[in-house]
Amino acid sequence: MADLSVSAASPAGQSQTGKIALRWSLYTLLCLFALFYLLPLFVMITTSLKSLDEIRTGDLISLPREVTFDAWRTAWSGACTGIQCEGVRPYFWNSVLIAIPGVAISTLLGAMNGYVVAQWRFRGANIIFSLMLFGCFIPFQVVLLPMARVLGMMGIAGTIPGLIFVHVIYGLGFTTLFFRNYYVSIPADLTKAAKVDGAGFFRIFWSIFLPLSLPIIVVTVIWQFTQIWNDFLFGVSFSQAGTQPVTVALNNIVNSTTGVKEYNVDMAAAIIAALPTLLVYVVAGKYFVRGLTAGSVKG
Amino acid sequence: MANILKIEHLFKNYGSVEILKDINVEIEQGDFLVLVGPSGCGKSTLLNCIAGLEPITGGSLHIGGQDMTAVSPKDRDIAMVFQSYALYPTMTVAKNITFGMKVRGVDQATQDKKLAHVAQQLQIENLLKRKPGQLSGGQRQRVAMGRALVRDPKLFLFDEPLSNLDAKLRVEMRTEIKQLHQRLGASMVYVTHDQIEAMTLATKIVVMKGGVIQQIGTPAEIYNRPANLFVADFMGSPAMNLIPAKARANGSGTDIQIAQDRGDPIVLTDTKNRDLPEDVILGVRPEDIGDAAMRSGAHMQEAECLIDIVEPAGADTYAVMQLGGKHVTARLHSETNAAPGNAQRLAFDLGKVSYFAPDTGLRLN
Numbered sequence: 001m002a003d004l005s006v007s008a009a010s011p012a013g014q015s016q017t018g019k020i021a022l023r024w025s026l027y028t029l030l031c032l033f034a035l036f037y038l039l040p041l042f043v044m045i046t047t048s049l050k051s052l053d054e055i056r057t058g059d060l061i062s063l064p065r066e067v068t069f070d071a072w073r074t075a076w077s078g079a080c081t082g083i084q085c086e087g088v089r090p091y092f093w094n095s096v097l098i099a100i101p102g103v104a105i106s107t108l109l110g111a112m113n114g115y116v117v118a119q120w121r122f123r124g125a126n127i128i129f130s131l132m133l134f135g136c137f138i139p140f141q142v143v144l145l146p147m148a149r150v151l152g153m154m155g156i157a158g159t160i161p162g163l164i165f166v167h168v169i170y171g172l173g174f175t176t177l178f179f180r181n182y183y184v185s186i187p188a189d190l191t192k193a194a195k196v197d198g199a200g201f202f203r204i205f206w207s208i209f210l211p212l213s214l215p216i217i218v219v220t221v222i223w224q225f226t227q228i229w230n231d232f233l234f235g236v237s238f239s240q241a242g243t244q245p246v247t248v249a250l251n252n253i254v255n256s257t258t259g260v261k262e263y264n265v266d267m268a269a270a271i272i273a274a275l276p277t278l279l280v281y282v283v284a285g286k287y288f289v290r291g292l293t294a295g296s297v298k299g
Numbered sequence: 300m301a302n303i304l305k306i307e308h309l310f311k312n313y314g315s316v317e318i319l320k321d322i323n324v325e326i327e328q329g330d331f332l333v334l335v336g337p338s339g340c341g342k343s344t345l346l347n348c349i350a351g352l353e354p355i356t357g358g359s360l361h362i363g364g365q366d367m368t369a370v371s372p373k374d375r376d377i378a379m380v381f382q383s384y385a386l387y388p389t390m391t392v393a394k395n396i397t398f399g400m401k402v403r404g405v406d407q408a409t410q411d412k413k414l415a416h417v418a419q420q421l422q423i424e425n426l427l428k429r430k431p432g433q434l435s436g437g438q439r440q441r442v443a444m445g446r447a448l449v450r451d452p453k454l455f456l457f458d459e460p461l462s463n464l465d466a467k468l469r470v471e472m473r474t475e476i477k478q479l480h481q482r483l484g485a486s487m488v489y490v491t492h493d494q495i496e497a498m499t500l501a502t503k504i505v506v507m508k509g510g511v512i513q514q515i516g517t518p519a520e521i522y523n524r525p526a527n528l529f530v531a532d533f534m535g536s537p538a539m540n541l542i543p544a545k546a547r548a549n550g551s552g553t554d555i556q557i558a559q560d561r562g563d564p565i566v567l568t569d570t571k572n573r574d575l576p577e578d579v580i581l582g583v584r585p586e587d588i589g590d591a592a593m594r595s596g597a598h599m600q601e602a603e604c605l606i607d608i609v610e611p612a613g614a615d616t617y618a619v620m621q622l623g624g625k626h627v628t629a630r631l632h633s634e635t636n637a638a639p640g641n642a643q644r645l646a647f648d649l650g651k652v653s654y655f656a657p658d659t660g661l662r663l664n
Contacts, residue, residue: 187385189381189382189383189384189385190385192347192350192352192372192379192385193379193381193385193386193387193446194387194398195352195371195372196350196372196373196379196399197373197398197399197402198373198399198402198403199373199398199402200373203402207387207398208387208389211389211390212388212389
């Protein structure tokens with residue numbers, strides 16, 4: 001140990017200036033990469049704040065000469081998606097109505113599944129868990145037709161509950177995996193102690209496991225919200241006029257305009273559609289990393 | 300007196316693997332039963348079966364005179380302390396202790412009263428508002444005990460409760476558990492792999508190996524009259540010397556001849572035991588071999604032995620020699636003049652020895 005620290009310290013002492021130069025070049029490189037990645041966002045924001053004339057005549061990456069929020073207003077409540085011209089607003093609310101129950105239900109069910117698979121071992125528990133894991137790897141496209149049949153038989157095809165159902169089913173594999181991996185690290189003695197104390201299946205879940213689960217709940221909520229909000233394929237396949245989510249509306253705005261392409265409106269609509277997931281990451285991002293590593297560290 | 304716990308012909312299998320085979324144990328009100336054995340002997344599984352946390356494959360189990368074979372843990376009127384303490388991490392100490400009462404719908408006033416009583420008993424009043432994460436190992440141990448005590452059950456179960464503590468704390472807590480048992484007069488079942496813990500705490504010991512009970516008895520019985528070679532070797536530290544020897548009838552008694560690596564064989568005359576087979580294994584506790592000059596008694600037999608190693612241990616000095624091809628330890632006085640390489644006159648207390656059959660390992664006398 002002592003030898004190691006000595007040998008590590010001596011070359012650093014010899015070239016202090018070299019070390020600083022290395023540090024600076026590293027930061028410069030990182031800044032360049034950051035700029036590169038931020039460029040699309042920059043273009044989106046500046047374009048959305050320009051007038052159509054300015055876009056036509058000006059430079060792609062120049063700042064707007066005259067800031068105008070007209071494009072945002074149009075995108076929110078006036079842009080045409082096909083024959084209707086109501087902007088993304090109604091579709092935005094559709095997405096909210098799909099995402100919030102979808103996230104809540106799939107997270108709760110995942111927590112319960114994980115709790116059962118990790119702490120109430122029963123015959124075949126491993127097989128069931130493996131099958132659920134397998135579900136995570138089935139491509140979306142494969143389930144489209146069977147799912148359409150199922151939704152039709154249940155009488156919820158083309159409705160918002162139908163979309164919630166699809167997202168809950170598809171999310172269960174992942175949410176179960178998250179919670180199961182979190183709960184296996186909790187000692188089985190805890191469940192035993194609670195059983196001796198007289199608590200039953202649900203009591204142990206509510207009083208002991210759920211209060212322990214905040215980090216993994218945050219991870220699951222971020223994951224599920226991003227998945228459901230950003231979903232396009234299920235949205236476009238299983239919705240009809242009036243129940244389409246914002247991603248589908250965005251596509252329609254961009255693709256169904258005739259004549260002059262209103263780039264500023266397209267950009268504003270895209271930003272509006274992306275805003276909620278961005279917000280979730282900013283608010284809960286630090287819990288995300290914390291939660292991902294929480295299982296491995298003993299509290 | 301009524302049996303507080305009665306286990307009859309208990310079997311436990313995991314698939315086709317037999318974990319526990321034909322377990323029969325009874326304890327009475329106020330008994331402190333210790334299940335002891337090497338790891339993997341099934342002692343923890345047996346405790347879990349008593350608690351109802353593991354279903355049993357065959358046999359029956361009565362607690363307090365009632366058949367509890369198929370009753371769920373919460374209705375068995377038991378409390379359990381776990382090796383990992385298993386405190387609920389998100390609850391304060393007070394909530395940990397009252398959780399069981401809360402689940403059972405005990406009213407708030409009774410909860411507070413019992414909590415205060417137990418906290419005072421275990422001297423953890425100042426910890427009640429803390430979370431388990433903020434407690435030291437010994438404090439967690441106390442809280443875990445508190446959670447069991449507050450229930451006032453028919454039977455307490457302890458699953459290696461001291462094995463996560465450091466040596467000094469372990470001895471302190473051991474004494475405390477013993478005091479607690481004497482004060483409450485409660486019935487307890489205690490699992491440990493530590494034979495000293497078993498000896499000091501128990502009123503009754505069950506020695507287990509490979510899912511089979513080897514011997515049941517008081518600590519004195521287990522120590523002085525082990526039922527077989529396994530129990531003889533497992534209980535006691537340093538372990539009992541198990542020396543291959545030849546027995547030959549000699550009038551009123553038996554001559555026991557032990558080969559020495561160097562020098563003539565030792566012959567000891569046992570006047571107490573007769574009718575031994577020719578090949579035996581002689582079991583002598585280290586404290587039953589002493590300096591000839593300082594020991595005397597009816598069954599003392601003296602012999603010259605070559606000492607190989609001398610290990611001073613403060614209060615005693617251990618001398619190691621080769622007898623019958625085995626290392627044999629004698630517990631000598633700390634002021635002994637035994638020295639390595641020299642012959643020493645030692646006295647064997649044949650009144651306390653055990654004889655075992657070499658083939659079956661069973662006790663002969």
